[in-house]
Amino acid sequence: MVNKKIMLVALAFFLTSKLASMEENMMKNDISKIKEMAFGENDAMNKLAELCLSIGHRLSGSKGLEEAVAWGRKSFEDEGIESFLQEVMVPHWERNEESLFLVQPYLKKMSFLSFGGSVATLNNEGKVEPIVADVVVVNNVEELSPEVAGKIVLFNIPMPENSLEGYGAVSKFRYSGAIEAAKHGAVGALLRSITINSLNTPHTGGMGYSNEYKKIPYGAVTIEDAMAMAKMQEMNIPIRVQMKLSAKTYPDALSHNVIGEIKGSKYPDEVVIVSGHLDAWDVGHGAFDDGAGVVHAMETLSIIKRLGLKPKRTIRAILWTNEENGARGGTEYSKEYGANTFAAIESDLGAEKPNGWVAEGNNAQKEMLESILAGTGLDLIGEGSGVDIGPMREHGVLLIGLRNIGVRYFDYHHAPSDTLDKIDENEFKEGLAHIAALTWSLANVETPGS
């Protein structure tokens, strides 16, 4: 009797482990098919070229962004992937005509980009009129003094070499520079472009104002011009510029998150998200930031669909709206749908060779992720996620960001040089292969709670 019981238990154990190993083999098989298609024949480069070259710029509130929304939706439909739009109200700022001239010690047109959200240079009647003022170069906020009153402040703060952490260290001045300069009575502000390498390229980005201080015009000069003006000041050469901005902020505009979906067969109410942001600054093609991430997400779903694979959990590819100057797309999604998200991946660091993953979550979630990543050649290398998926942390969602090597990323970031030709197809597809494989694993992993 006892022997029979032991035998039954042993048999059950044998069958369960046999089933588990069969499932593991199937999973390995699916992943190798996914990776093969990601590296091989697929539609990623075509999609990216269409997004970059057949639609105008994609800043929030623009016609181009809503054309990109329609393009994303149609692309899902053409491949037989179910999709829907989520309405999101987004900021609407337009750059319009702008210029910056050095007028003293000599006349020279400088490469210049105002920051998104900047006010125009307006006279007392509210008409656009250039500001002509002396420039004071400072190396940090502490150097600001009443001496800058009535002048234009240039923050000459170099980006540290370690680009990703270095970006955070300097981008805070893009947000606070106009506030800090206005506090001391400056009439305008300039920031040395946030990049390490430059071919006279200005880099734009989001900025902030405080209601406590006057809103003054603010934008980026190139590294070359920033360094030249710093040297002029050191040589006691007076510097004077003419700054003209005719930017305008309009009421919030209607935009959309584009959501493509393959329903889960076993846990349809648990959602795995793979995503990138559809909006981009109004200067380049937005190929690195973030056309590449958008296509990583779209093509992940397309590959799974083409291979006829059925995930256990629902997979959503999300093309976020308004990452760059508001993060409203991610915020609205989290409010409406965040609670049933199992895990979310964001690709928003261009198309270079992948270097690892960063994640946010509890210990159990991270252990699960590490066990999935074991042997994939791409490890968990730190804490972090993505701007658009970030709001879902309040729902306790496992958040994951792809980290590329980042050697060239900031050369093109928010600059006219962020164009399609910068994409290396092999590196771009390597990112796709890792993202698609991780998405598939997360959509099928059995957890103690499931």
Ligand SMILES: [Zn+2]
């Ligand atoms: Zn981005």
